[in-house]
Amino acid sequence: MKGKTQQKQQVDLLISHALVVTMDKAFRVIEDGGIAIKDDAIAGVGTTQEISMTFDAREVLDAKGKLIIPGLINTHTHSPMTIYRGFADDLPLKEWLYEHVFPIEAHFTNPENVRAGTRLAIAEMLLSGTTTFNDMYYYMDEMARVVDQVGIRAILSEAVINFPAPNAPTPDEGLTVIEKLYHDWQGHPLVRIGVAAHTPYTVPPEVMKKAKALADRYGMLFSVHVAESRWEFDKIMKEYGASPLKHLHNLGILDKNMVSVHSVFLTDEDIQLLAQNGVGVAHNPQCNMKLASGAARIPEMLEAGVEVGIGTDGVASNNDLDLIDEIRTMAFLHKFNSNDPTVISARKAVEIATIGGARVLGMDHLVGSIEVGKKADLAILDMEKPHAHPLYNIYSLIVYSLHGADVEHVLVNGKFLVKNRQLLTLDLGRLYDKVERIAKKVREHARLLGVLNSH
Amino acid sequence: MKGKTQQKQQVDLLISHALVVTMDKAFRVIEDGGIAIKDDAIAGVGTTQEISMTFDAREVLDAKGKLIIPGLINTHTHSPMTIYRGFADDLPLKEWLYEHVFPIEAHFTNPENVRAGTRLAIAEMLLSGTTTFNDMYYYMDEMARVVDQVGIRAILSEAVINFPAPNAPTPDEGLTVIEKLYHDWQGHPLVRIGVAAHTPYTVPPEVMKKAKALADRYGMLFSVHVAESRWEFDKIMKEYGASPLKHLHNLGILDKNMVSVHSVFLTDEDIQLLAQNGVGVAHNPQCNMKLASGAARIPEMLEAGVEVGIGTDGVASNNDLDLIDEIRTMAFLHKFNSNDPTVISARKAVEIATIGGARVLGMDHLVGSIEVGKKADLAILDMEKPHAHPLYNIYSLIVYSLHGADVEHVLVNGKFLVKNRQLLTLDLGRLYDKVERIAKKVREHARLLGVLNSH
Numbered sequence: 001m002k003g004k005t006q007q008k009q010q011v012d013l014l015i016s017h018a019l020v021v022t023m024d025k026a027f028r029v030i031e032d033g034g035i036a037i038k039d040d041a042i043a044g045v046g047t048t049q050e051i052s053m054t055f056d057a058r059e060v061l062d063a064k065g066k067l068i069i070p071g072l073i074n075t076h077t078h079s080p081m082t083i084y085r086g087f088a089d090d091l092p093l094k095e096w097l098y099e100h101v102f103p104i105e106a107h108f109t110n111p112e113n114v115r116a117g118t119r120l121a122i123a124e125m126l127l128s129g130t131t132t133f134n135d136m137y138y139y140m141d142e143m144a145r146v147v148d149q150v151g152i153r154a155i156l157s158e159a160v161i162n163f164p165a166p167n168a169p170t171p172d173e174g175l176t177v178i179e180k181l182y183h184d185w186q187g188h189p190l191v192r193i194g195v196a197a198h199t200p201y202t203v204p205p206e207v208m209k210k211a212k213a214l215a216d217r218y219g220m221l222f223s224v225h226v227a228e229s230r231w232e233f234d235k236i237m238k239e240y241g242a243s244p245l246k247h248l249h250n251l252g253i254l255d256k257n258m259v260s261v262h263s264v265f266l267t268d269e270d271i272q273l274l275a276q277n278g279v280g281v282a283h284n285p286q287c288n289m290k291l292a293s294g295a296a297r298i299p300e301m302l303e304a305g306v307e308v309g310i311g312t313d314g315v316a317s318n319n320d321l322d323l324i325d326e327i328r329t330m331a332f333l334h335k336f337n338s339n340d341p342t343v344i345s346a347r348k349a350v351e352i353a354t355i356g357g358a359r360v361l362g363m364d365h366l367v368g369s370i371e372v373g374k375k376a377d378l379a380i381l382d383m384e385k386p387h388a389h390p391l392y393n394i395y396s397l398i399v400y401s402l403h404g405a406d407v408e409h410v411l412v413n414g415k416f417l418v419k420n421r422q423l424l425t426l427d428l429g430r431l432y433d434k435v436e437r438i439a440k441k442v443r444e445h446a447r448l449l450g451v452l453n454s455h
Numbered sequence: 456m457k458g459k460t461q462q463k464q465q466v467d468l469l470i471s472h473a474l475v476v477t478m479d480k481a482f483r484v485i486e487d488g489g490i491a492i493k494d495d496a497i498a499g500v501g502t503t504q505e506i507s508m509t510f511d512a513r514e515v516l517d518a519k520g521k522l523i524i525p526g527l528i529n530t531h532t533h534s535p536m537t538i539y540r541g542f543a544d545d546l547p548l549k550e551w552l553y554e555h556v557f558p559i560e561a562h563f564t565n566p567e568n569v570r571a572g573t574r575l576a577i578a579e580m581l582l583s584g585t586t587t588f589n590d591m592y593y594y595m596d597e598m599a600r601v602v603d604q605v606g607i608r609a610i611l612s613e614a615v616i617n618f619p620a621p622n623a624p625t626p627d628e629g630l631t632v633i634e635k636l637y638h639d640w641q642g643h644p645l646v647r648i649g650v651a652a653h654t655p656y657t658v659p660p661e662v663m664k665k666a667k668a669l670a671d672r673y674g675m676l677f678s679v680h681v682a683e684s685r686w687e688f689d690k691i692m693k694e695y696g697a698s699p700l701k702h703l704h705n706l707g708i709l710d711k712n713m714v715s716v717h718s719v720f721l722t723d724e725d726i727q728l729l730a731q732n733g734v735g736v737a738h739n740p741q742c743n744m745k746l747a748s749g750a751a752r753i754p755e756m757l758e759a760g761v762e763v764g765i766g767t768d769g770v771a772s773n774n775d776l777d778l779i780d781e782i783r784t785m786a787f788l789h790k791f792n793s794n795d796p797t798v799i800s801a802r803k804a805v806e807i808a809t810i811g812g813a814r815v816l817g818m819d820h821l822v823g824s825i826e827v828g829k830k831a832d833l834a835i836l837d838m839e840k841p842h843a844h845p846l847y848n849i850y851s852l853i854v855y856s857l858h859g860a861d862v863e864h865v866l867v868n869g870k871f872l873v874k875n876r877q878l879l880t881l882d883l884g885r886l887y888d889k890v891e892r893i894a895k896k897v898r899e900h901a902r903l904l905g906v907l908n909s910h
Contacts (some may be wrong), residue, residue, distance in 0.1 A: 124841035289787035319855035332744035386579035390894030396541040400774035405860030439845030
């Protein structure tokens with residue numbers, strides 16, 4: 001027995017006695033499961049018995065009564081916009097955007113506010129089980145430093161738009177910023193730089209093509225808001241004689257490194273184009289419902305073989321970053337909208353929030369499931385709650401009953417970032433003070449502009 | 456100064472330094488607010504300074520950084536069905552009901568399981584801020600004893616149906632059960648007995664009228680599932696030449712002591728009938744979406760002056776009892792369905808979950824708002840969370856960002872039932888064991904029947 005012990009593989013952390021939902025290809029669910037973690041990666045997955053016979057570790061976490069799922073993946077958000085949470089709600093879409101969000105953003109988008117908003121977003125994401133996010137905003141150098149400090153995983157997609165951006169007066173200068181960002185952060189274990197073209201109506205064809213060419217030169221992910229509203233669909237159709245998605249196809253933009261965000265108004269042909277070109281979709285159901293944009297045709301996309309991930313969009317439109325809440329809404333929305341309660345099963349919803357999202361972001365070789373060799377990005381949830389009993393079907397429990405608030409521990413890249421619901425790498429008290437000071441200024445400025453929204 | 460102190464009114468509990476959302480007629484929101492509680496009732500509401508000058512108490516709770524709202528009101532649920540949480544999901548409605556829920560309920564509805572399911576439901580409700588619920592099920596004597604033991608507030612509406620019920624072989628015997636229940640629990644501070652007629656298609660006209668007459672004799676609330684599905688609408692229309700709601704009107708059922716549950720398929724005339732007769736509606740948006748029943752015409756009902764409350768329906772169809780989650784879904788659903796983001800403001804959503812629900816249940820003189828003289832039913836929420844910052848608009852924060860899990864303390868009738876997220880009157884560990892043992896039997900029986908649903 002002693003000889004056998006000495007042959008055990010040394011790892012850094014063993015987690016034992018958990019219910020493990022792997023989201024691997026076989027959708028393996030392991031009762032009394034264990035996970036071995038060495039450095040940043042998963043070294044073993046199996047029953048607690050198998051794992052404890054194979055591995056030895058300095059640190060052991062007894063996770064009896066806990067559920068372990070792959071860290072959740074937010075395929076579309078604007079993290080710094082947390083500072084506008086609840087600033088303007090229940091308004092007509094264009095009034096909301098042009099009279100409230102845009103004027104305020106024009107005034108308040110600066111490095112200091114981007115850092116504070118990003119910290120608040122990451123705090124909320126980690127505490128509700130999100131370990132990877134794809135962001136679209138400005139000042140990605142600021143965000144990258146915060147991501148590096150806190151230790152979450154992110155694709156930071158600097159936005160290109162055809163009017164002066166806060167940190168780039170022209171789109172060309174914007175592209176220069178992105179190229180520099182790429183070189184500055186190349187090889188970072190957690191940060192990847194991406195390119196974001198705002199929309200087909202705010203980015204003209206030549207700029208769109210240049211931005212995509214830059215993304216292709218370095219293998220960067222390319223995210224675009226596509227067909228969020230009926231208004232956009234009609235506008236692009238009128239100007240270019242094609243749907244927004246078809247218009248991008250005509251520009252040669254569609255491929256597997258592209259993320260088509262929202263994608264609410266798609267034709268049948270558009271869905272086929274997504275499938276044929278391997279374009280992933282970032283679906284934001286709560287935002288689309290709250291702003292009354294419409295329902296993306298997710299059941300048809302899934303039927304056609306399109307990869308779908310879940311996104312929250314920015315907190316100014318949603319207003320939170322809880323992905324379990326988001327996939328619950330997704331399931332409800334499509335059952336209701338299709339008049340078919342069998343549409344989007346609970347397992348499919350969990351898939352969309354994990355390995356599906358990883359595929360959309362081109363990161364499924366790294367994250368999205370609990371498998372040997374993948375990065376150790378895990379969310380560990382407390383099941384000792386009334387709403388977690390009884391347990392008949394674990395996918396159903398996750399989607400229809402659990403909450404982000406049930407997350408107890410979170411690991412990213414093999415390191416605990418949340419332990420016993422406490423963030424280990426962020427000082428929340430100071431952050432709340434900072435954010436409330438910013439909000440006070442936002443409120444004062446909105447009052448000056450006459451756009452303060454009080455219900 | 457000393458003389459002044461001696462004139463202070465002695466109360467049992469002072470809560471100070473909270474953000475108090477009263478939901479009174481003026482929608483008063485008090486920053487740095489205080490509440491004085493004596494016996495079961497609210498003795499004072501104001502700023503902390505006003506309250507501390509007027510009252511003295513044995514016990515003081517410093518609620519700095521907390522939000523206090525009226526305890527939430529669930530206008531429709533089937534508490535004992537928590538034992539079927541996640542038992543059958545993502546199925547066509549009729550298959551779900553007739554092949555899964557009904558056969559299992561027929562086998563497992565007994566006093567022991569009703570007690571366990573009710574305890575689990577009450578635990579979940581209290582921990583997420585619900586302090587009053589209107590239940591429709593069988594064995595209400597069992598439920599009433601649990602309610603009495605735990606200390607939550609409830610209307611327990613024993614169900615009448617035209618086939619043998621678990622505790623009454625005929626509807627007439629069911630009515631006798633209810634009459635006895637009424638006398639047994641008359642005058643109880645927390646329990647009220649109600650009458651529930653299952654649906655217009657499972658309760659024939661004569662039984663419906665008898666049941667309503669019994670309710671009227673004792674001033675009991677009368678709840679009916681009305682027009683949940685298109686199928687029901689068509690069936691009643693064919694049999695009686697009227698919509699389900701109009702059919703009930705023709706029977707003389709509609710008045711302010713009636714709760715019309717679901718009410719998804721209503722004609723314009725039906726909405727006018729609800730308004731004219733003061734019938735309240737128990738709206739269950741998550742259940743209606745998950746089962747693809749449809750969207751109740753809530754914006755039109757509100758426009759017509761119909762009182763609307765929120766309900767979760769039973770956990771077998773929803774699958775939880777978190778009312779904040781439910782009103783968020785409600786707001787999203789109707790914005791989406793109306794194609795209008797201004798529909799159902801955040802404040803209106805909070806109203807529906809509090810004083811609106813109280814009006815639907817005929818209890819607005821007792822609960823639903825934080826006002827002097829009303830019962831002290833309060834939910835106290837922790838705001839020191841990333842998703843609770845920044846604060847621009849408190850109604851918006853509650854509906855779009857907070858969660859039931861943010862509830863830290865709950866009082867019902869002046870007594871703490873939840874303190875620091877711990878239930879004071881229920882032993883959860885034993886309850887989980889009990890419920891999992893029941894679930895094991897349910898699973899075995901479902902396997903025997905060939906209706907075990909595994910995704």
